[in-house]
Amino acid sequence: MLPEPVLERAQSELLDWGGGGMSVMEVSHRGKAFVACAAATEAALREVMGISDDYAVLFLQGGALGQFSALPLNLSTPGSTIEFLNTGDWSKKAIAEAKKYAQVRVLADTSDTNFTTLPAEDSFAVGREAAYLHYTPNETIRGVEFGYVPPTGGVPLVADMSSTILSRPIDTSKFGVVYAGAQKNMGPSGLVVVIVRRDLLGRARPETPTVWDYTVQAGADSMINTPSTFGIYLLGLVLDWVKGQGGLPGMAERNRAKAEKLYAFIDGSDFYSNPVAPDARSWMNVPFLTADADLTKPFVAEAETAGLTNLAGHRSVGGMRASIYNAMPPEGVDALIEFMKEFERTHG
Ligand SMILES: *Cc1c(COP(=O)(O)O)cnc(C)c1O
Numbered sequence: 296m297l298p299e300p301v302l303e304r305a306q307s308e309l310l311d312w313g314g315g316g317m318s319v320m321e322v323s324h325r326g327k328a329f330v331a332c333a334a335a336t337e338a339a340l341r342e343v344m345g346i347s348d349d350y351a352v353l354f355l356q357g358g359a360l361g362q363f364s365a366l367p368l369n370l371s372t373p374g375s376t377i378e379f380l381n382t383g384d385w386s387k388k389a390i391a392e393a394k395k396y397a398q399v400r401v402l403a404d405t406s407d408t409n410f411t412t413l414p415a416e417d418s419f420a421v422g423r424e425a426a427y428l429h430y431t432p433n434e435t436i437r438g439v440e441f442g443y444v445p446p447t448g449g450v451p452l453v454a455d456m457s458s459t460i461l462s463r464p465i466d467t468s469k470f471g472v473v474y475a476g477a478q479k480n481m482g483p484s485g486l487v488v489v490i491v492r493r494d495l496l497g498r499a500r501p502e503t504p505t506v507w508d509y510t511v512q513a514g515a516d517s518m519i520n521t522p523s524t525f526g527i528y529l530l531g532l533v534l535d536w537v538k539g540q541g542g543l544p545g546m547a548e549r550n551r552a553k554a555e556k557l558y559a560f561i562d563g564s565d566f567y568s569n570p571v572a573p574d575a576r577s578w579m580n581v582p583f584l585t586a587d588a589d590l591t592k593p594f595v596a597e598a599e600t601a602g603l604t605n606l607a608g609h610r611s612v613g614g615m616r617a618s619i620y621n622a623m624p625p626e627g628v629d630a631l632i633e634f635m636k637e638f639e640r641t642h643g
Pocket residue numbers: 357358359360361385431433434435455456457458476477479
């Protein structure tokens with residue numbers, strides 16, 4: 296979901312962007328106007344997230360999945376060890392890709408609870424010699440979100456923030472790399488944002504694809520080839536909207552209130568349940584089940600008829616999942632809760 300004011304603004308300037316008589320999708324990415332647009336988007340992201348000049352901000356392509364390969368290529372050698380916290384489906388995919396390029400050590404694994412819990416902060420020790428520690432602050436599919444930043448004792452910390460970036464303030468100075476596919480909280484698909492500490496540049500393996508070489512892209516303002524121009528433009532509009540909502544503190548207030556309301560309703564119900572441990576619950580993705588699994592299909596179908604879409608759980612886990620990203624207004628959560636009450640009344 297994207298904020299409506301953002302879509303309206305994009306619509307209003309779709310045919311004539313900045314008075315140049317062309318769409319932003321038609322101008323040259325190397326022209327003055329677009330170069331200024333990309334610089335403004337980067338400046339806005341730095342301002343909103345509090346990113347210092349010690350970090351490069353890259354606008355790349357290939358999604359978060361591409362970064363599962365780009366990270367080992369840029370930050371590890373074949374014989375070195377990359378450490379992981381395995382807390383769900385996206386962690387597992389990142390681990391599988393990393394194994395193609397380096398040694399992998401999994402420090403914590405919550406598969407024994409079916410990924411409904413998180414490792415305790417003091418339950419794992421990062422190896423001093425590790426190339427980096429990778430984790431997934433918000434596991435999108437099972438709705439599990441870290442309430443702490445893993446301590447690493449100086450080893451670079453790498454975070455796949457695809458489904459939590461811009462949802463609350465983070466201290467970027469604690470991270471070596473933060474990356475996110477844009478399509479959950481930042482804009483359209485086709486853009487992946489990589490925020491990399493500059494002291495980690497210059498380590499890419501020779502075989503690293505040029506488009507994913509952080510050092511090359513940092514030196515070329517992410518324009519070693521044509522970037523996702525529309526994605527960068529739209530991210531700029533989304534960041535303006537986030538600023539208007541009170542920045543990340545404002546987003547956090549709004550997201551916390553939405554999530555707490557939905558969890559409180561589910562916990563207070565005998566008909567619905569959420570399998571995730573209370574201290575590991577996500578503000579962005581709320582999975583839930585009905586007591587009778589046969590009611591999943593009717594729930595999703597009737598919700599869709601009522602205008603509440605995309606409520607099917609991920610195909611790998613079933614049940615339902617409400618993704619209440621930044622752009623979902625509080626009224627959207629209220630409408631879902633009203634529908635859930637009505638569904639229970641008619642099917643419970
Ligand atoms: C959606 C998602 C991905 C996949 O992103 P793509 O841009 O489709 O590659 C990876 N990690 C997390 C945490 C996600 O939510």
